[in-house]
Amino acid sequence: MSSFIPVAVVLILLGIAYQWGVSTSRKVATASSGPMHSRFGYHGLLVALWCLIPAAVTFIIYLVFEPIISDAILQSYLPPEIAADTGESANALSRMANIASGFGAVGELTGYEKAGAAALERFHAIAWFAAITIAAALGAAGAAVARKKISPGLRARNRVELAIRVVLITCSAIAVLTTVGIVLSVLSEALRFFSYVNPMDFLFGTTWNPRFSSTGTGGQGDFGLLPLLWGTIMITIIAMMVAVPVGLMSAIYLSEYAGPKFRFFAKPALEILAGIPTIVYGIFAIFTVGPLFASVGDAIGINIMATSAFTAGVVMGIMIIPFVSSLSDDIISQVPKAMRDGSYGLGATQSETIRKVLLPAALPGIVGAFLLAISRAIGETMIVVLAAGNSPVLTGNPFEAVSTVTVTIVNQLTGDTDFASPQSLVAFALGLTLFIITLILNVMAIYIVRKYREQYE
Amino acid sequence: MAAQSAGEIERNNTRAQVEASIGRRRRNEAIFKGIGLGAVLIGLTFVAVLFGSIFYKGIPAFTQATLHLPVTFDAAIIKVPDRPQQMPGVSDADYQQELYAWQRKLVFVNWNKIVQNAFATVLPDAADNARDVGGMVASAEKVRLRDMVADDPSLIGTTQDVALVAAANIDVWLKGNIDRDLPQSMQQLSARQQQWADALYDRGVIEMNFSSTLFTNVDSRSSPATAGLLGAIVGSVMMMLVVMLFAVPVGVMAAVYLEEFAPRNWFTDLIEVNINNLAAVPSIVFGLLGAAVFINLFGLPLSAPLVGGLVLSLMTLPTVIIASRAALRAVPPSIRQAALGVGASPTQAMFHHTLPLAVPGMLTGAIIGVAQALGETAPLLLIGMNAFVASVPSTPLDQASALPVQIYLWQGNELRNFFEPRTAAAIMVLLGVMISLNTLAILLRHRFERRW
Numbered sequence: 052m053s054s055f056i057p058v059a060v061v062l063i064l065l066g067i068a069y070q071w072g073v074s075t076s077r078k079v080a081t082a083s084s085g086p087m088h089s090r091f092g093y094h095g096l097l098v099a100l101w102c103l104i105p106a107a108v109t110f111i112i113y114l115v116f117e118p119i120i121s122d123a124i125l126q127s128y129l130p131p132e133i134a135a136d137t138g139e140s141a142n143a144l145s146r147m148a149n150i151a152s153g154f155g156a157v158g159e160l161t162g163y164e165k166a167g168a169a170a171l172e173r174f175h176a177i178a179w180f181a182a183i184t185i186a187a188a189l190g191a192a193g194a195a196v197a198r199k200k201i202s203p204g205l206r207a208r209n210r211v212e213l214a215i216r217v218v219l220i221t222c223s224a225i226a227v228l229t230t231v232g233i234v235l236s237v238l239s240e241a242l243r244f245f246s247y248v249n250p251m252d253f254l255f256g257t258t259w260n261p262r263f264s265s266t267g268t269g270g271q272g273d274f275g276l277l278p279l280l281w282g283t284i285m286i287t288i289i290a291m292m293v294a295v296p297v298g299l300m301s302a303i304y305l306s307e308y309a310g311p312k313f314r315f316f317a318k319p320a321l322e323i324l325a326g327i328p329t330i331v332y333g334i335f336a337i338f339t340v341g342p343l344f345a346s347v348g349d350a351i352g353i354n355i356m357a358t359s360a361f362t363a364g365v366v367m368g369i370m371i372i373p374f375v376s377s378l379s380d381d382i383i384s385q386v387p388k389a390m391r392d393g394s395y396g397l398g399a400t401q402s403e404t405i406r407k408v409l410l411p412a413a414l415p416g417i418v419g420a421f422l423l424a425i426s427r428a429i430g431e432t433m434i435v436v437l438a439a440g441n442s443p444v445l446t447g448n449p450f451e452a453v454s455t456v457t458v459t460i461v462n463q464l465t466g467d468t469d470f471a472s473p474q475s476l477v478a479f480a481l482g483l484t485l486f487i488i489t490l491i492l493n494v495m496a497i498y499i500v501r502k503y504r505e506q507y508e
Numbered sequence: 509m510a511a512q513s514a515g516e517i518e519r520n521n522t523r524a525q526v527e528a529s530i531g532r533r534r535r536n537e538a539i540f541k542g543i544g545l546g547a548v549l550i551g552l553t554f555v556a557v558l559f560g561s562i563f564y565k566g567i568p569a570f571t572q573a574t575l576h577l578p579v580t581f582d583a584a585i586i587k588v589p590d591r592p593q594q595m596p597g598v599s600d601a602d603y604q605q606e607l608y609a610w611q612r613k614l615v616f617v618n619w620n621k622i623v624q625n626a627f628a629t630v631l632p633d634a635a636d637n638a639r640d641v642g643g644m645v646a647s648a649e650k651v652r653l654r655d656m657v658a659d660d661p662s663l664i665g666t667t668q669d670v671a672l673v674a675a676a677n678i679d680v681w682l683k684g685n686i687d688r689d690l691p692q693s694m695q696q697l698s699a700r701q702q703q704w705a706d707a708l709y710d711r712g713v714i715e716m717n718f719s720s721t722l723f724t725n726v727d728s729r730s731s732p733a734t735a736g737l738l739g740a741i742v743g744s745v746m747m748m749l750v751v752m753l754f755a756v757p758v759g760v761m762a763a764v765y766l767e768e769f770a771p772r773n774w775f776t777d778l779i780e781v782n783i784n785n786l787a788a789v790p791s792i793v794f795g796l797l798g799a800a801v802f803i804n805l806f807g808l809p810l811s812a813p814l815v816g817g818l819v820l821s822l823m824t825l826p827t828v829i830i831a832s833r834a835a836l837r838a839v840p841p842s843i844r845q846a847a848l849g850v851g852a853s854p855t856q857a858m859f860h861h862t863l864p865l866a867v868p869g870m871l872t873g874a875i876i877g878v879a880q881a882l883g884e885t886a887p888l889l890l891i892g893m894n895a896f897v898a899s900v901p902s903t904p905l906d907q908a909s910a911l912p913v914q915i916y917l918w919q920g921n922e923l924r925n926f927f928e929p930r931t932a933a934a935i936m937v938l939l940g941v942m943i944s945l946n947t948l949a950i951l952l953r954h955r956f957e958r959r960w
């Protein structure tokens with residue numbers, strides 16, 4: 052039975068309930084001498100709501116309990132020797148369900164299968180019929196109660212609006228629940244990890260060698276965070292060395308020097324960089340940039356690996372340019388005109404005004420923008436997964452392969468390891484670290500940007 | 509001549525100093541301006557190189573080497589009984605079983621022989637060389653011949669002109685993606701296959717046709733030449749639908765509440781700070797949330813578009829909320845005041861007046877959010893969407909791939925000469941969809957933009 056039927060039933064009922072409410076309130080309005088508190092439509096909506104809520108609750112109860120009960124019915128028909136074997140019983144249960152659905156099962160049907168399927172079919176028919184009837188009856192009863200209440204003084208609009216308000220609040224709460232969900236799920240799994248591994252060893256360990264979960268707890272590896280953290284920091288530094296000068300200078304040029312035509316064309320062109328999926332940057336890094344750097348390195352006699360902190364950092368820097376430039380652009384254009392005019396009035400050139408007046412005035416905001424960009428770089432995954440080379444050792448050479456926190460999260464959680472092993476759970480400890488670091492950076496950035504904005508308002 | 513006063517001397521000194529410094533200052537000005545222009549140009553160069561390299565690599569993959577051969581469905585080779593019919597009284601399951609048994613008989617037909625015979629019509633020396641012929645055609649094409657017969661048994665005994673996709677290595681060879689001067693021991697194709705490929709290409713039997721399999725097939729391990737994006741496209745579309753059905757309405761309603769109705773207290777402040785922070789949480793953390801909550805706690809299936817869509821929805825929600833709030837804020841207060849002034853309740857003023865005016869702005873934000881979600885990869889890896897899936901998902905709970913994940917899987921394929929262009933082509937498809945979504949957003953904004 053398709054889920055289309057209950058939806059249709061409910062929609063038809065709602066339509067009828069609405070019309071009923073509208074026509075009743077019309078009659079009430081003609082009969083009474085005074086004005087109605089609410090318009091007819093609101094009475095209709097209120098009646099429909101009174102119909103919808105009990106019907107919906109009935110269906111939810113049905114959806115929750117139906118599978119549980121049908122499973123219990125089928126279980127009760129299983130002969131004891133089959134019920135004892137989990138594989139056998141699962142197979143038998145699905146066969147019975149197939150027979151009951153009318154598709155049939157291959158081969159001869161045994162007695163218990165026929166009986167179980169028949170019972171299931173009976174239960175389905177009854178439960179389905181009962182659910183629809185009860186939902187319809189409760190809905191109709193609700194509508195009737197609501198209709199009885201219709202009177203000139205009924206504040207139907209306020210009640211409908213209350214219902215709307217409840218829906219709106221629920222939607223806003225989802226954002227909070229997401230954060231709570233992130234914190235709780237990541238934190239609880241991370242705590243499970245720390246029950247296997249000492250947090251001090253995790254935070255200050257210099258070796259990353261998690262081994263495989265199949266070796267058991269005896270062969271537990273080393274979960275030192277520092278090599279991963281260092282790889283992340285090194286790539287972030289390289290990325291910022293590319294993104295900050297290019298982004299900041301482009302922002303200055305576009306907001307202060309560029310003519311409107313050039314700006315109209317160049318600004319969106321640069322912003323394209325922000326919309327490109329990071330997987331594309333990752334592919335760009337391994338197909339184009341990595342080999343290019345490697346051959347340049349060969350030519351000048353430095354050993355540059357194709358997948359290295361340098362490759363990943365440069366490509367990530369390209370990705371971050373538009374963040375730096377559009378945030379700096381906003382902040383520079385917020386500096387009040389009076390400050391520029393003052394500087395020009397003293398005879399300063401445009402570049403002197405920018406360097407000595409605008410930039411110092413915009414500095415806190417720009418620092419905030421940089422912090423946001425850093426937090427982006429730290430959390431970026433696909434570029435480093437593809438281009439950083441995944442070699443979790445402490446090295447100071449940016450031309451060698453490194454690993455990062457995000458790469459390791461992906462590696463530890465996409466293998467065939469047992470979810471409850473420390474080898475998988477460490478991903479959550481790393482995720483928690485990442486979450487905390489980026490949270491601190493974001494909060495600082497938001498605080499600085501806001502604080503700075505207030506100075507001019 | 510009157511002696512200059514002390515003040516005048518000082519003024520002249522200053523003037524001399526300033527004049528002396530003017531050249532230096534003008535130079536500095538020019539240098540600074542030049543650096544700025546240089547930075548913009550460097551940024552634009554990056555854009556050009558990025559797109560250029562993807563296009564340069566990807567465009568060849570939209571064509572593929574295709575063999576046009578007369579294929580004889582020889583009844584002497586295809587020895588199978590008639591296709592079974594469902595008799596009254598036979599259950600669906602039993603009929604399926606029977607049909608399956610018949611299809612199995614088709615599987616054991618010597619399709620290689622049929623392909624070889626087809627080759628022999630154009631290459632006389634192919635008749636005795638099954639091994640080399642086998643390496644010429646994508647292996648899925650034999651399956652396609654079988655499916656043609658399974659769908660239409662009347663083909664048996666006839667000769668049809670069939671376009672067979674050539675094997676990946678033939679494609680690589682003809683497109684020059686491999687160094688032809690490499691010693692034979694390092695080549696994937698035998699010397700005879702190389703000769704055949706060149707000869708057939710010269711004779712026009714092999715043509716470079718538009719690669720329709722790229723869009724009509726699913727991923728394949730055994731037959732790389734016919735691996736396509738269909739499964740990934742359908743998976744991505746399903747996830748986008750989930751995002752549109754979940755993130756967009758919830759985001760808009762949350763924005764309406766926060767912007768118009770919420771009292772200013774600690775709780776709404778908390779929500780506010782929260783949403784700003786959520787927008788900056790790394791996407792992979794949302795993947796961890798999905799793995800822990802949806803997969804581990806609720807027991808939803810791995811690799812399912814529904815789970816992927818929910819994770820992406822939670823990720824997109826802050827973007828939608830922030831954009832929708834901005835759109836609501838842009839509606840001038842006078843509209844609301846006028847509505848309230850004629851007796852509308854705040855809810856009526858909102859839903860009848862403010863919201864309709866804010867819809868274009870909200871739509872723009874929603875489209876940009878959906879486009880962002882479309883390109884996201886990292887969280888999907890953590891909920892198992894990097895699994896190899898060789899089927900088109902029919903419900904959001906089936907195993908599926910997604911476009912960005914397919915790109916990730918293809919770049920790791922060991923057949924690099926063939927899959928580098930394919931990966932780039934898949935990126936072009938992804939970028940194409942994203943750019944059209946963004947263009948739509950920009951058009952909408954221009955179309956409905958209103959200055960108050």
